[in-house]
Amino acid sequence: MTDEGSNDDVELEVRLAEQDEFEPPESFVEQANVTDAGIYEEFEENWPDCWEGAADLLSWDEDYETVLDDSNPPFYEWFTGGKLNASYNCIDRHLPERADEAALEWVGEPVEEDNRTITYEELHREVNEAAAVLRDLGVGEDDIVTLYMPMIPQLPIVMLACARIGAPHSVVFAGFSAEALATRMNAADSEYLVTCDGYYRRGDPLDHLEKTNTGLADVEHGVDTVVVDRLGSNGDDFGHDLADDQHDYDDLLADHEGATVEPVERDAEDMLFLMYTSGTTGQPKGVKHTTAGYLAWTAWTSQSVLDIKPEDTYFCAADIGWITGHSYIVYGPLALGTTSMMYEGTPDYPTRERLWEIIEAYEADQLYTAPTAIRSFMKWGEEYPERHDLSSLRLLGTVGEPINPRAWKWYYTHIGNEEAPIVDTWWQTETGGHMVTTLPGVNDMKPGSAGPALPGLDVQIVDTSGEAVEQGRAGYLTVQKPWPGMLRTLYNNDERFIEEYWAEYSDTDSDDPEDWVYFPEDGAKVDEDGYITVLGRVDDVINVSGHRLGTMEIESAIVGVEGVAEAAVVGGEHDLKGEAVYAYVILEEGYEGDDEMRAAIVEGVEDAIGPIARPEAVVFTPELPKTRSGKIMRRLLEDIANDEELGDTSTLQNPEIVEDIRGKSDD
Numbered sequence: 119m120t121d122e123g124s125n126d127d128v129e130l131e132v133r134l135a136e137q138d139e140f141e142p143p144e145s146f147v148e149q150a151n152v153t154d155a156g157i158y159e160e161f162e163e164n165w166p167d168c169w170e171g172a173a174d175l176l177s178w179d180e181d182y183e184t185v186l187d188d189s190n191p192p193f194y195e196w197f198t199g200g201k202l203n204a205s206y207n208c209i210d211r212h213l214p215e216r217a218d219e220a221a222l223e224w225v226g227e228p229v230e231e232d233n234r235t236i237t238y239e240e241l242h243r244e245v246n247e248a249a250a251v252l253r254d255l256g257v258g259e260d261d262i263v264t265l266y267m268p269m270i271p272q273l274p275i276v277m278l279a280c281a282r283i284g285a286p287h288s289v290v291f292a293g294f295s296a297e298a299l300a301t302r303m304n305a306a307d308s309e310y311l312v313t314c315d316g317y318y319r320r321g322d323p324l325d326h327l328e329k330t331n332t333g334l335a336d337v338e339h340g341v342d343t344v345v346v347d348r349l350g351s352n353g354d355d356f357g358h359d360l361a362d363d364q365h366d367y368d369d370l371l372a373d374h375e376g377a378t379v380e381p382v383e384r385d386a387e388d389m390l391f392l393m394y395t396s397g398t399t400g401q402p403k404g405v406k407h408t409t410a411g412y413l414a415w416t417a418w419t420s421q422s423v424l425d426i427k428p429e430d431t432y433f434c435a436a437d438i439g440w441i442t443g444h445s446y447i448v449y450g451p452l453a454l455g456t457t458s459m460m461y462e463g464t465p466d467y468p469t470r471e472r473l474w475e476i477i478e479a480y481e482a483d484q485l486y487t488a489p490t491a492i493r494s495f496m497k498w499g500e501e502y503p504e505r506h507d508l509s510s511l512r513l514l515g516t517v518g519e520p521i522n523p524r525a526w527k528w529y530y531t532h533i534g535n536e537e538a539p540i541v542d543t544w545w546q547t548e549t550g551g552h553m554v555t556t557l558p559g560v561n562d563m564k565p566g567s568a569g570p571a572l573p574g575l576d577v578q579i580v581d582t583s584g585e586a587v588e589q590g591r592a593g594y595l596t597v598q599k600p601w602p603g604m605l606r607t608l609y610n611n612d613e614r615f616i617e618e619y620w621a622e623y624s625d626t627d628s629d630d631p632e633d634w635v636y637f638p639e640d641g642a643k644v645d646e647d648g649y650i651t652v653l654g655r656v657d658d659v660i661n662v663s664g665h666r667l668g669t670m671e672i673e674s675a676i677v678g679v680e681g682v683a684e685a686a687v688v689g690g691e692h693d694l695k696g697e698a699v700y701a702y703v704i705l706e707e708g709y710e711g712d713d714e715m716r717a718a719i720v721e722g723v724e725d726a727i728g729p730i731a732r733p734e735a736v737v738f739t740p741e742l743p744k745t746r747s748g749k750i751m752r753r754l755l756e757d758i759a760n761d762e763e764l765g766d767t768s769t770l771q772n773p774e775i776v777e778d779i780r781g782k783s784d785d
């Protein structure tokens with residue numbers, strides 16, 4: 119890097135450090151799907167009928183009679199009386215206009231020749247054939263089909279095939295353990311499984327069928343299994359023989375070449391899918407989503423928040439095994455008839471330029487990813503994106519955890535070139551789609567703050583008694599009115615549904631919807647403009663000498679220290695204070711984890727929050743234990759801080775790091 123270059127960088131840093139509000143770029147606003155700020159008032163006045171516009175984005179076999187049936191809270195029903203099919207909405211209806219346009223752009227790993235463009239017409243054919251295969255196996259309407267596949271085209275194809283025949287899918291993230299598979303199949307009583315032989319991770323073939331079979335051994339009922347051949351086609355194979363109740367997907371397809379299957383008319387409230395939450399905070403919960411409300415919600419938010427248009431090439435770098443992939447790789451984008459990208463690999467294989475290469479090659483219009491990825495990019499350095507033309511990017515998005523202002527600004531300048539707005543989208547598996555975020559063509563952006571609640575949503579930050587807290591004070595995020603994309607219940611467990619999400623702030627004996635409040639278990643604060651800063655899970659609170667400190671606030675202070683790429687803090691037992699703050703820190707390349715750095719971190723925390731939050735210990739580590747969706751597994755760090763036996767590490771993407779960190783902590 120030349121001296122001149124680094125001076126520019128310093129100037130840029132200084133300019134950005136001072137700026138805490140950003141107007142949406144003019145060039146973006148000019149073409150945005152939503153630009154009228156009046157939408158907030160309009161939706162409020164017109165609630166709940168304001169959601170008819172979202173329903174209008176769908177094609178209905180039969181019109182709905184009622185927008186919202188709230189006669190039995192919290193079991194709300196949306197668009198009741200309506201009939202539709204999600205697969206028809208995501209495929210068939212686009213054929214007249216878009217048969218030859220790409221529905222999916224699949225980028226494989228590591229063999230370039232594997233890359234596939236799947237047009238809407240091809241998707242239609244493959245989904246029909248897959249639907250015929252499932253039917254032939256005996257899958258009927260409302261039978262739950264478990265899908266245990268990585269980012270290969272057959273995953274969305276079989277999801278849509280399930281939707282076509284009215285069989286809810288339950289996708290289990292491929293990186294999850296055999297045990298996680300068995301737990302979920304048992305809980306859902308799922309008698310059908312679609313899996314694959316294996317897949318590639320950083321160039322090496324992984325044996326997925328072995329893991330599948332280990333899981334199946336713990337399933338309490340009979341299961342018909344379909345095995346997709348991902349590896350064999352490249353000559354890699356683990357030489358498994360299929361059991362009698364296991365079928366080769368290609369063999370089954372061969373029997374149904376060219377088959378067509380009529381999309382089944384589903385009631386608006388019929389289950390579209392089941393998704394077990396990642397379980398970062400306890401036992402996984404079987405979140406039930408329905409056909410109309412969910413599809414309307416994901417289509418509407420894809421349009422309003424992600425600004426998706428049919429002619430876009432839209433890239434969400436999440437995994438379909440996570441809700442973000444369900445809502446914003448498959449259902450939302452395809453309902454709008456756009457081109458949705460799927461990337462099989464990781465961002466750093468074969469090089470740290472991989473994502474930027476893909477974006478340049480496909481001229482992607484949007485990039486939607488997680489703060490954890492952005493912080494990695496930042497740590498690797500801007501030279502990687504700088505080598506590529508990223509000017510096709512019109513909008514950037516983040517999801518999954520709070521994004522600290524430094525990472526936000528890095529994303530904004532080095533990826534978006536200050537020309538693409540960022541949507542920081544707060545939502546959950548349970549909410550189906552976006553809830554709190556700016557509308558990119560309407561609102562100013564404030565780094566670190568997700569933004570206002572979407573139009574038509576009543577989000578309030580309250581104290582323990584349910585009263586709204588003062589501006590700027592930390593409280594609990596609540597949603598005071600239902601919305602179409604909401605979960606309908608926890609599968610087979612209405613009681614736990616009420617217990618988990620409603621009991622805290624509702625009068626559970628009442629049948630007046632006004633008395634019911636949804637509680638997502640996140641802490642937040644709100645500013646004078648109604649912008650919400652999400653502080654993290656409410657159970658992620660450290661109690662130091664009676665002071666309740668949010669882990670997120672401390673982490674944000676640490677990440678603000680020059681040279682720090684990422685941080686996680688947890689509470690460890692402490693004789694005097696009750697709990698003390700333990701900090702686990704990843705540094706940017708070129709920085710030393712020495713006493714000076716430790717002192718800078720302690721000072722950063724004291725300045726931002728106060729001496730009470732001063733970390734008891736700062737441990738430097740090259741990585742943090744993370745789930746595949748990028749969530750830090752704090753409970754494992756807590757185990758380390760408290761010198762306890764480690765909990766289950768099987769859902770981690772990097773289980774080996776845990777012992778490594780423990781070793782360092784003992785020093």
Ligand code: ATP
Nearest residue numbers: 395396397398399518519520543544545546547652
């Ligand atoms: P489990 O509920 O099983 O513990 P999980 O909560 O990790 O799993 P998800 O539904 O994928 O599973 O994650 C939703 C959570 O992620 C939210 O409740 C919130 O804590 C966090 N989150 C998501 N997006 C954002 C965001 N933009 N800003 C801050 N936090 C976010």
Ligand code: MG
Nearest residue numbers: 395399546547
């Ligand atoms: Mg959760």
